[in-house]
Amino acid sequence: RKEVEQDPGPFNVPEGATVAFNCTYSNSASQSFFWYRQDCRKEPKLLMSVYSSGNEDGRFTAQLNRASQYISLLIRDSKLSDSATYLCVVNCNAGGTSYGKLTFGQGTILTVHP
Amino acid sequence: ETGVTQSPTHLIKTRGQQVTLRCSSQSGHNTVSWYQQALGQGPQFIFQYYREEENGRGNFPPRFSGLQFPNYSSELNVNALELDDSALYLCASSLASAETQYFGPGTRLLVL
Numbered sequence: 543r544k545e546v547e548q549d550p551g552p553f554n555v556p557e558g559a560t561v562a563f564n565c566t567y568s569n570s571a572s573q574s575f576f577w578y579r580q581d582c583r584k585e586p587k588l589l590m591s592v593y594s595s596g597n598e599d600g601r602f603t604a605q606l607n608r609a610s611q612y613i614s615l616l617i618r619d620s621k622l623s624d625s626a627t628y629l630c631v632v633n634c635n636a637g638g639t640s641y642g643k644l645t646f647g648q649g650t651i652l653t654v655h656p
Numbered sequence: 657e658t659g660v661t662q663s664p665t666h667l668i669k670t671r672g673q674q675v676t677l678r679c680s681s682q683s684g685h686n687t688v689s690w691y692q693q694a695l696g697q698g699p700q701f702i703f704q705y706y707r708e709e710e711n712g713r714g715n716f717p718p719r720f721s722g723l724q725f726p727n728y729s730s731e732l733n734v735n736a737l738e739l740d741d742s743a744l745y746l747c748a749s750s751l752a753s754a755e756t757q758y759f760g761p762g763t764r765l766l767v768l
Contacts, residue, residue, distance in 0.1 A: 546698075576756070585746055585759040586699065587658075629698055643712055644689070644748070644757055646698030 548647035565613040565630030574633035660760035677732045681749030688730040693744040
């Protein structure tokens with residue numbers, strides 16, 4: 543089983559649509575959670591951190607359910623510029639060591655069309 | 657931009673050769689992590705350097721090695737290149753080993 547699993551998509555949605563991405567992780571010791579965005583042939587860029595209380599940044603809402611080991615990202619009122627790959631990322635400071643290893647999902651491809 | 661730079665941007669090598677990739681971390685960041693991203697996959701953790709010491713390693717063979725310098729810049733060395741080493745190599749810097757990581761633009765390596 544992969545440590546972080548995402549539906550790879552692709553998701554093809556019209557402008558203005560609401561789209562949701564889901565992600566599950568297997569390591570219950572995971573401590574930090576993120577969504578990164580990656581444009582074609584570019585590096586991943588931090589979109590937002592994810593907290594148990596849920597957090598919102600404009601049109602983007604992220605949720606974490608530690609009991610179910612489940613992370614979600616909701617994008618409202620999709621724009622053409624939202625087209626990208628969305629990576630679910632988990633940071634686990636394993637075994638009491640100090641380092642943070644980012645574990646990425648495969649990524650979910652989103653295409654927003656006119 | 658994140659302030660993290662990598663060189664070269666692209667590289668073509670043949671099987672069996674050795675390669676060195678370089679990364680300059682964001683000013684003030686003392687931790688550099690390296691990742692390999694194959695086509696269609698998420699990045700895979702190779703290792704992390706914190707204050708010039710290796711501070712964690714992923715599931716990569718010993719022919720993947722690294723260094724961190726006193727100015728916190730870093731190198732990734734890969735010996736005896738294999739075709740499957742063709743990938744985008746990303747470095748990420750952070751203020752401390754467990755904080756949010758910011759990625760450089762990557763080096764795209766093709767092994768023929």
